[in-house]
Amino acid sequence: MKTIEIGAGTTFNITIPLDKEISEYENVLIALYTDKNKSVKFSYVEKEGYNKLEAGSTTSELVGVLTSAQTDKMRGLLTMELAAQEIGTTENVGKSLPTYVKDSNGSIVELCENVL
Amino acid sequence: MIVDIEVTNLEIVPELNAVNLTIKPTFTSGSTVKKTSELENDGADGEHPFITAEDIPGIDLSEYQKIEDPTLETTAQTIAAAINEVRTIALGADIAFVFDTFAAMEAWLLIPENVALLEIGNLFLIRELTVPDYWWDGIEALELEVKIDLTNYYTKSEIETLFPNETASTIGALIETTELETITDTTKIAASVEGVVNWFSGLRIKEFLSGYFAKLSGGNTFSGTQVFNDDVKIAKTTGEVLKLGENSGTGSTATPLSINMGATFSNTAGQKPKVALYKDATLTLGFGFSLNEFDYIAHAPAKHAFWSGTVRDIEILPYAGGIRIADAGGVLFSQSTSDTTATIGIKRLDNDTIQIYDGVTSGQYRDLKLRKTIQTGILEYADNAAALAGGLTAGMQYRTGDLLKIVH
Numbered sequence: 001m002k003t004i005e006i007g008a009g010t011t012f013n014i015t016i017p018l019d020k021e022i023s024e025y026e027n028v029l030i031a032l033y034t035d036k037n038k039s040v041k042f043s044y045v046e047k048e049g050y051n052k053l054e055a056g057s058t059t060s061e062l063v064g065v066l067t068s069a070q071t072d073k074m075r076g077l078l079t080m081e082l083a084a085q086e087i088g089t090t091e092n093v094g095k096s097l098p099t100y101v102k103d104s105n106g107s108i109v110e111l112c113e114n115v116l
Numbered sequence: 117m118i119v120d121i122e123v124t125n126l127e128i129v130p131e132l133n134a135v136n137l138t139i140k141p142t143f144t145s146g147s148t149v150k151k152t153s154e155l156e157n158d159g160a161d162g163e164h165p166f167i168t169a170e171d172i173p174g175i176d177l178s179e180y181q182k183i184e185d186p187t188l189e190t191t192a193q194t195i196a197a198a199i200n201e202v203r204t205i206a207l208g209a210d211i212a213f214v215f216d217t218f219a220a221m222e223a224w225l226l227i228p229e230n231v232a233l234l235e236i237g238n239l240f241l242i243r244e245l246t247v248p249d250y251w252w253d254g255i256e257a258l259e260l261e262v263k264i265d266l267t268n269y270y271t272k273s274e275i276e277t278l279f280p281n282e283t284a285s286t287i288g289a290l291i292e293t294t295e296l297e298t299i300t301d302t303t304k305i306a307a308s309v310e311g312v313v314n315w316f317s318g319l320r321i322k323e324f325l326s327g328y329f330a331k332l333s334g335g336n337t338f339s340g341t342q343v344f345n346d347d348v349k350i351a352k353t354t355g356e357v358l359k360l361g362e363n364s365g366t367g368s369t370a371t372p373l374s375i376n377m378g379a380t381f382s383n384t385a386g387q388k389p390k391v392a393l394y395k396d397a398t399l400t401l402g403f404g405f406s407l408n409e410f411d412y413i414a415h416a417p418a419k420h421a422f423w424s425g426t427v428r429d430i431e432i433l434p435y436a437g438g439i440r441i442a443d444a445g446g447v448l449f450s451q452s453t454s455d456t457t458a459t460i461g462i463k464r465l466d467n468d469t470i471q472i473y474d475g476v477t478s479g480q481y482r483d484l485k486l487r488k489t490i491q492t493g494i495l496e497y498a499d500n501a502a503a504l505a506g507g508l509t510a511g512m513q514y515r516t517g518d519l520l521k522i523v524h
Contacts, residue, residue, distance in 0.1 A: 004128060004135060015125075015138040030139065065421045068133075082141050094119035094143045103139070104128045 002107035006074065012066035016082075021059050026085040028053060028062055030102075034111060036076030040066055071111075072074070078109045126478045191233050191480055210240035225257060381406035389413050446481070448473060500524060 001050040016030065033039020042064040043050035056063040083096045101109045120215045121357035191211060195371035215221040221240050224230050225363060240250040240257055244336025250257040297499045361373040382388035382404050389411065390400035402504040404411035414420060441447060446463025463481060471481030494515045497503040500523060503514040508523045515521060
C-alpha cells in the first residue's frame with residue numbers, strides 16, 4: 001500500500017502521453033476517484049461537469065490539475081479510468097476498465113489526510 | 117479497442133505540496149469497439165458520484181465575520197475587525213475615532229461603554245474644521261498640542277469684508293499682474309483698508325483715491341536717487357524739520373554738503389527770493405541770487421543787524437536811520453587787506469572824541485576832539501599862558517573877548 005498524505009493546498013498534476021497526436025482524437029476523458037468519496041473527471045473537450053484537460057508540452061500530451069480544494073475531499077484507494085473517442089463519432093476508440101493507481105513498485109495508492 | 121492504462125510516474129513533490137501522476141494509456145488493436153458511455157463509473161450508481169468544480173463553492177465567511185468574541189482584547193470584537201485593527205496598528209496608525217463635531221465626541225464619551233473601549237493615546241478626529249482634534253490620556257480627552265495657530269491670519273470671509281467688491285484671489289491677481297497701472301475702477305478696492313488706497317509703480321507713489329495717500333512709518337530708507345514730480349512738503353510745524361546729511365562731518369572738504377537750486381532767478385527786483393526764510397500772506401523775504409547779484413530781501417522798515425554770537429556788531433537802520441556800530445568797534449576803509457597804510461578808519465571814543473585810524477602805526481587811532489569847538493565855539497582864555505594851561509597846544513586857536521588869538 002502506497003500512502004499519500006493529502007494536506008492543505010496539495011495539488012495533483014496529471015500527465016497523459018498519448019500514442020498519437022491529440023488532434024486525431026475527438027476527445028479524451030479520464031476519471032480519478034476513490035472508494036470512499038467523490039472523484040474528479042476530466043475531458044479534453046469542454047463538457048459540463050468535467051474538468052478541462054489541456055495540451056501539454058508536446059502535441060500528443062494532455063495535462064490536468066486537481067486543485068487543492070478537490071484533493072482535499074479525496075480519501076481512500078485511488079482508482080482511475082480512461083476513455084478516448086473517435087473523431088466524428090460518439091464511439092469510443094478505446095476504453096479502459098477502472099483500475100487502481102499503483103506506484104512503481106506495484107503498490108496500490110491510498111490517499112489519507114495529512115494530520116500535520 | 118481495449119485501453120490499458122499504466123502509471124508510469126507517481127512523484128510526490130513536498131516543496132510544491134504536489135503529486136505528479138503520469139498515466140500512459142495503451143490502445144490494443146483488434147478489439148471490438150464498444151459503444152457505451154464514455155466512462156463506466158460516471159456516478160450513475162450513486163456510489164461514486166463525480167464532483168465538479170461547482171461542487172466546491174468558495175468559503176462563505178459572511179456569517180462568521182459577524183460573530184463577536186468577547187475574549188478578544190482588541191477594540192473590535194469580531195475576528196475580521198480585530199485583524200483589521202491590528203493591521204492598522206502594525207502599519208503605524210493610532211486607533212482613532214472620527215466624529216463630525218466636538219459635541220458629537222462629547223456625547224459619545226458620556227457613554228461608559230464607549231469609554232471602556234478607549235486606550236491611552238487613542239485619537240478623536242473631528243471633521244469640523246474650526247475645532248482641534250483630541251486624544252485620550254486615560255481619563256479625559258485632551259486637545260492635541262500640535263496645531264497651526266492661525267490667529268494672525270485673515271479668514272476668507274474677513275478678506276472678503278476688506279475687499280467687498282473683489283474676491284481675495286482677484287485682488288491677489290491684480291497685485292501680481294504687471295498691469296496695475298491700468299486699474300482705474302476705484303470701486304474695486306475698498307476704502308476700508310486703513311487710510312491707504314494707493315497703487316504703486318516702481319518707487320513712485322501716486323494718489324489713487326482723493327484723500328488717500330500712502331503712509332510710511334518712520335525708519336524707511338530710500339536708496340538711490342528719488343524723483344518727486346511735485347512739491348515735497350514737510351508737515352511738521354515746530355522744531356527742526358529738515359536735516360541734510362548726517363551732520364557728523366566737520367572741517368574743509370572738496371565735497372561739502374550743498375543744496376543745488378539751479379540757475380534760475382527772479383525776474384522781479386526785490387521779490388521772489390530763491391530761499392524764502394520768511395513768508396506770510398503778503399511777504400516773502402530771504403535771499404535771491406542771480407548771475408550778477410546777491411539780493412538780501414528784508415521787509416521795510418526792518419533793521420538789518422549783524423551779530424557775533426549775542427553781540428550785535430552792526431545794524432543798519434531803515435531809511436534815514438543810518439548805520440550803528442558797536443562802541444568798541446570802528447569802520448575801516450581799505451584799498452588793500454595787506455597794506456594798512458592805504459587804510460583809513462574812524463571810530464567813536466567818547467562823547468567828545470572821535471578817533472581817526474592811523475594807517476602808519478597799525479591798530480592805532482588818533483583822537484579828534486571836536487565837542488568843545490562844536491558845542492561852545494572857540495574857547496576863551498585870558499592869555500596865551502592860560503590857553504596852554506587849558507590844554508591847548510601851539511597853533512590852536514582861542515579868544516580873549518572878541519579878540520581871536522593863536523597859541524604859541
